[in-house]
Amino acid sequence: MSRSERIHIAIVGAGIVGLTLAVTLNALDKEGKIAIDIYEAAPELSEIGAGINVWPRTLQILKQIGLEEMLIPLFDHQPDLEPRIIFGVRKGDQKEGYKIYDVMNNGGALRIHRADFQRSLIKHLPLAGSAAKDINCPCTLHLSHRLADYTSTAPATSTRNIGPITLHFSDKPSATCDILIGADGIKSTVRQLFLSRLPNPQKYERYMEPVWSECVAYRGLVSTDELEKVFPGHRALTHPGLMYSGKTRYVVVYPVSGGKFVNVVAIAHDKTRGGVWEGPWKVDVTQAELFEEYAGWEEEVQALIQCIKKPTKWALHALDHLNVFAKGRVFLMGDSAHAMLPHLGAGASVGIEDAYIFASLLTHASTPRALSAQFTNHLTNIYNTVRVPRAIAMSKATTETGYICNLEASGFEGYKEHDDVPMDLLVKASRAMERNWAWTITSPEEDRGRALALLEDPRAVL
Numbered sequence: 001m002s003r004s005e006r007i008h009i010a011i012v013g014a015g016i017v018g019l020t021l022a023v024t025l026n027a028l029d030k031e032g033k034i035a036i037d038i039y040e041a042a043p044e045l046s047e048i049g050a051g052i053n054v055w056p057r058t059l060q061i062l063k064q065i066g067l068e069e070m071l072i073p074l075f076d077h078q079p080d081l082e083p084r085i086i087f088g089v090r091k092g093d094q095k096e097g098y099k100i101y102d103v104m105n106n107g108g109a110l111r112i113h114r115a116d117f118q119r120s121l122i123k124h125l126p127l128a129g130s131a132a133k134d135i136n137c138p139c140t141l142h143l144s145h146r147l148a149d150y151t152s153t154a155p156a157t158s159t160r161n162i163g164p165i166t167l168h169f170s171d172k173p174s175a176t177c178d179i180l181i182g183a184d185g186i187k188s189t190v191r192q193l194f195l196s197r198l199p200n201p202q203k204y205e206r207y208m209e210p211v212w213s214e215c216v217a218y219r220g221l222v223s224t225d226e227l228e229k230v231f232p233g234h235r236a237l238t239h240p241g242l243m244y245s246g247k248t249r250y251v252v253v254y255p256v257s258g259g260k261f262v263n264v265v266a267i268a269h270d271k272t273r274g275g276v277w278e279g280p281w282k283v284d285v286t287q288a289e290l291f292e293e294y295a296g297w298e299e300e301v302q303a304l305i306q307c308i309k310k311p312t313k314w315a316l317h318a319l320d321h322l323n324v325f326a327k328g329r330v331f332l333m334g335d336s337a338h339a340m341l342p343h344l345g346a347g348a349s350v351g352i353e354d355a356y357i358f359a360s361l362l363t364h365a366s367t368p369r370a371l372s373a374q375f376t377n378h379l380t381n382i383y384n385t386v387r388v389p390r391a392i393a394m395s396k397a398t399t400e401t402g403y404i405c406n407l408e409a410s411g412f413e414g415y416k417e418h419d420d421v422p423m424d425l426l427v428k429a430s431r432a433m434e435r436n437w438a439w440t441i442t443s444p445e446e447d448r449g450r451a452l453a454l455l456e457d458p459r460a461v462l
């Protein structure tokens with residue numbers, strides 16, 4: 001099949017979600033009807049940040065797209081569905097911290113270094129030398145390509161075959177595609193262009209820019225050898241995952257890179273800036289700042305901070321709940337559509353689901369090679385129907401989880417940092433948190449089945 005006879009997909013952004021989409025399209029496109037171009041603004045692919053939680057639900061998708069074998073040795077434990085601790089929750093904002101509750105699910109959280117995850121995805125891109133079993137979709141990766149604008153000509157009739165979308169880059173020749181995917185992250189250019197072209201664009205102004213959550217995340221990797229020296233027998237050296245919870249802030253810790261490091265994320269609510277974050281979203285900070293934030297917390301937390309040589313501080317932003325992710329021939333995916341707060345460790349997982357659902361629709365036997373406007377309308381309606389409510393529900397759940405971790409949920413109003421809090425209240429809150437992770441052991445096939453049923457149901461065409 002020549003490249004010109006295929007459906008041309010342009011993926012803008014080669015983060016976890018853009019890369020996953022390319023790998024998924026290639027894995028599912030058994031008829032070879034798709035060609036992929038990935039356009040990435042950066043001159044090389046690199047993942048910042050250290051660890052990431054992958055969940056049993058997400059692993060089901062990664063298995064379907066052929067990544068399981070490469071990923072398994074990189075996870076902190078062999079995947080299974082045994083009852084496992086996600087986080088051992090402690091009351092950490094006191095000199096004498098204490099255990100509250102083990103938040104569990106079946107299978108736990110699969111922890112992996114982001115760079116390892118990204119490398120596995122890159123190896124499975126359908127490029128020359130790929131580890132993918134088959135190369136079904138020719139794919140080209142264009143680095144140093146920053147999308148600045150796109151233009152499309154509406155077809156004269158709804159059933160006519162569609163014309164191309166033209167992509168305009170800063171300092172690079174333009175290119176064309178049949179379908180444009182915005183996987184360009186929380187500050188997405190595609191989202192801004194897409195929303196400005198919807199009917200009544202003023203309705204969407206508040207979704208153009210992400211909003212600061214009044215929370216910051218301090219991040220750092222701790223060498224386990226160093227931690228053993230500083231605090232022999234530290235709980236984090238052997239524990240599958242810990243959460244030190246306190247008033248207005250908390251710290252999570254889990255192993256990555258086969259136990260060579262522990263990933264530390266310390267989240268703090270900062271009400272001093274009047275709700276507006278000025279300046280860069282990620283800055284290097286001193287250890288002294290971290291010590292100050294967690295002054296008076298239990299010794300285990302102090303030891304972790306002592307081992308973070310170069311902490312960074314991230315201003316946590318999220319997108320308001322957008323209710324349209326696709327229209328015409330443009331689809332938003334991942335943080336571009338639904339950047340959410342990180343308290344559930346779910347943002348990338350929800351983006352991976354977007355990619356799986358979209359790829360399942362596009363590669364389905366009933367999807368024609370020659371796309372009409374009527375058919376792409378059908379696709380966008382299905383994508384919005386299945387993905388928007390799921391992403392909004394997850395975004396709400398992660399925000400709620402943040403209030404629980406920070407002891408700012410309902411019931412904690414009367415307590416200050418370092419206060420003793422009744423155990424029954426703490427346990428009740430941890431159980432509520434555990435319920436917010438119930439989705440991690442559900443199947444993505446239910447959503448996929450729903451999307452495919454709609455694809456074959458002509459009544460779903462609006």
Ligand SMILES: Cc1cc2nc3c(=O)[nH]c(=O)nc-3n(C[C@H](O)[C@H](O)[C@H](O)COP(=O)(O)OP(=O)(O)OC[C@H]3O[C@@H](n4cnc5c(N)ncnc54)[C@H](O)[C@@H]3O)c2cc1C
Nearest residue numbers: 013015016017041053147184185334335345346347348349
């Ligand atoms: C502290 C923290 C912890 C987290 N933990 C987890 C976790 O445990 N599990 C989980 O699932 N999620 C987690 N998340 C969320 C997760 O990191 C994100 O949801 C995910 O990385 C988003 O991926 P993405 O591909 O959509 O966007 P990004 O990773 O932001 O990728 C976007 C890409 O687009 C490129 N780009 C941008 N603009 C353009 C343009 N105009 N033209 C071309 N290219 C462009 C960028 O260079 C970038 O490479 C966490 C987030 C934070 C902040």
